[in-house]
Amino acid sequence: MSQSAKSTRTTQTSDVPETAAGGRAAAQRLKMRRELATAAMELFATKGYEATTVDEIAAAAGVARRTFFRHFRSKEEAIFPDHDDTLVRAEAVLNAAPPHEHPLDTVCRGIKEVMRMYAGSPAVSVARYRLTREVPTLREAEIASVARYERLFTRYLLGHFDEHEHQVGNDDPLLAEVAASAVVTAHNHVLRRWLRADGQGDVEAQLDHAFAIVRKTFGAGIGAGRTQVAGGPExxxxxxxxxxxxxxxxxxxxxxxxxxxxxxxxxxxxxxxx
Known part of the structure; x- marks a missing residue:
């Protein structure tokens, strides 16, 4: 066997374990985050949020305090274990969008990753929803998480339109920002309705209906101005x-x-x- 062949084989075989190990590490990390979240929610429900300590959450999950802080910065973060990973998946949808897809349709597909996160564990999602209604601090943490999605989608939509080229007859930048907020609002409306119904019903179908309304209201306007600027090259x-x-x-x-x-x-x- 030639030296180059040996080198190629060595490289190929060494890449596989690293990839597999990375996947296992990510899965273990998410598993631990979910276990800590479950322990936190159970303690919040029985003892109350204010009375529950990080040490108690860690003990209930069977880990040390330092392990808790490797995964979460505070106890209120512990009941949202999947938001970071979901944000990454939503961004991946945006980055892999087909070139001819309307950007608003892409955003609607991206935010479905968030809904799938909630729908994947209905009982946990319903319990978390009830808890956030009762504890203002947790509600604020949830609002901060939603704001991250909205910023992501707004940046994506605005990336298709140069905000500095706003002129009479071209309202694309304004529509892009309003549309991003509308998509997030539609998602949150459907999600809250589903959670209040104890996680029952076809939430994805409800979401598709809400997105159709958003597209009808805002989607037709995005891009229209570029064909209307008097005397412009369009x-x-x-x-x-x-x-x-x-x-x-x-x-x-x-x-x-x-x-x-x-x-x-x-x-x-x-x-x-x-």
């Missing part, structure tokens, strides 16, 4: 996804082959209204 077809012009009683529409159908139809509808 009306001359330069760089625009869709451009329209009237020639007497004839409407001429020019669209890139990769332009989404909804943008083509919207541009035509708006031109006909003039």
């Amino acid at each position: 009306q001359n077809g330069a760089g625009a996804a869709v451009s329209t012009r009237s020639e007497g009683e004839v409407l001429v529409a020019v669209a890139r082959t990769d332009a989404p159908l909804h943008e083509v139809m919207r541009a035509i509808e708006q031109a006909l209204k003039k």
Whole structure:
């Protein structure tokens, strides 16, 4: 066997254990975080949040105090063990989005990762919801977690539109930020309704319905301004996804082959209204 072949084989076989070990370590970390969260919720429910100490949570989970602080910075964080990992998964959805997918649709798919986190353990999610309603500190921690998702989705949407190019007729940056808030609000509304129903019902179908309303309300507006700026290059077809012009009683529409159908139809509808 040649030296290069030996080297290749050595590299290939050494990569596998490292990857497997990394996966096992991540799984063990999440398992421990969930065990600590379960212990914390049980103690909060029986002793009360204020009366429960970190030492008691660690003892109930069968670990040392220092182990607790390797996973959580405070006891209120302990009842949200999955948010960090879910945020990573949601961001991965955004990063892997197909190039022609409407960014609002991508965001809706991304936030579904959050709903799946809750729906994966209905009993735990319902218990946590009740607890956060009773303890203001936990409620504040939950709000902070939601804000992280909203910032992620807002950055993603704004990344498709240059905020510094805002001009008359182009409200994309404003719509992007409002739409991100609307997606998060729709998600939270459906989630709260599902939790108040003790985790019963097809929550994903309810979420799809809510997202359809958001897309209908905000999605049609994002991108529309780029075909409407008077005297801009879009009306001359330069760089625009869709451009329209009237020639007497004839409407001429020019669209890139990769332009989404909804943008083509919207541009035509708006031109006909003039």
